Amino acid sequence: GAGVSQSPSNKVTEKGKDVELRCDPISGHTALYWYRQSLGQGLEFLIYFQGNSAPDKSGLPSDRFSAERTGGSVSTLTIQRTQQEDSAVYLCASSLPGSYGYTFGSGTRLTVV
Amino acid sequence: AQSVAQPEDQVNVAEGNPLTVKCTYSVSGNPYLFWYVQYPNRGLQFLLKYITGDNLVKGSYGFEAEFNKSQTSFHLKKPSALVSDSALYFCAVRDIRYTGGFKTIFGAGTRLFVKA
Numbered sequence: 580g581a582g583v584s585q586s587p588s589n590k591v592t593e594k595g596k597d598v599e600l601r602c603d604p605i606s607g608h609t610a611l612y613w614y615r616q617s618l619g620q621g622l623e624f625l626i627y628f629q630g631n632s633a634p635d636k637s638g639l640p641s642d643r644f645s646a647e648r649t650g651g652s653v654s655t656l657t658i659q660r661t662q663q664e665d666s667a668v669y670l671c672a673s674s675l676p677g678s679y680g681y682t683f684g685s686g687t688r689l690t691v692v
Numbered sequence: 693a694q695s696v697a698q699p700e701d702q703v704n705v706a707e708g709n710p711l712t713v714k715c716t717y718s719v720s721g722n723p724y725l726f727w728y729v730q731y732p733n734r735g736l737q738f739l740l741k742y743i744t745g746d747n748l749v750k751g752s753y754g755f756e757a758e759f760n761k762s763q764t765s766f767h768l769k770k771p772s773a774l775v776s777d778s779a780l781y782f783c784a785v786r787d788i789r790y791t792g793g794f795k796t797i798f799g800a801g802t803r804l805f806v807k808a
Binding site: 583612614620621622624627635670672679680681682683684685686 | 724726728734735736737738741743782786795796797798799800801
């Protein structure tokens with residue numbers, strides 16, 4: 580597509596429920612990143628996929644968080660048993676191999692009530 | 693460890709005046725530095741980058757940034773601010789541990805308010 584697409588744009592969920600956030604990167608972008616932006620905070624790195632290499636999961640805050648990338652394209656970030664502190668905007672970005680700049684999606688605003 | 697610091701949570705400037713948004717960095721080796729902007733209700737947009745070469749880097753929307761190695765700074769500047777420049781600005785540095793891609797570490801962000 581023309582840009583990085585994220586869905587849903589907004590998600591309200593009850594505490595304890597599982598949620599799935601989707602990211603569709605720009606075609607041909609082999610690198611895909613998930614970041615989290617909490618209110619008043621900077622961007623917190625969550626996970627990074629590069630081609631067929633093992634993902635870098637070092638930023639995932641707990642084992643309730645997981646992500647996968649199928650076929651080197653679409654990625655899904657899953658949060659199990661959501662907590663109120665999970666409320667944030669989840670941003671996905673992609674880039675070409677060797678490219679220095681990212682293209683970000685518009686994000687998914689997650690609210691856990 | 694690679695890191696960036698944005699010492700100002702907020703910068704206020706009058707329209708038409710020059711603006712500066714500060715950023716300092718800490719890296720091992722040569723820094724790869726970036727600025728991104730986030731307009732209200734919109735995603736982050738890439739503004740400019742410094743990889744090598746001239747210390748003054750020009751980017752989108754009339755912005756530029758000056759790389760200063762001795763001061764480990766990469767301040768964002770614009771000669772004449774517009775009200776439409778009001779946004780959240782992020783400085784970022786590439787984590788050099790990654791060679792196959794570019795994991796980027798972002799600063800906390802600086803909110804710029806341009807008053808008419």
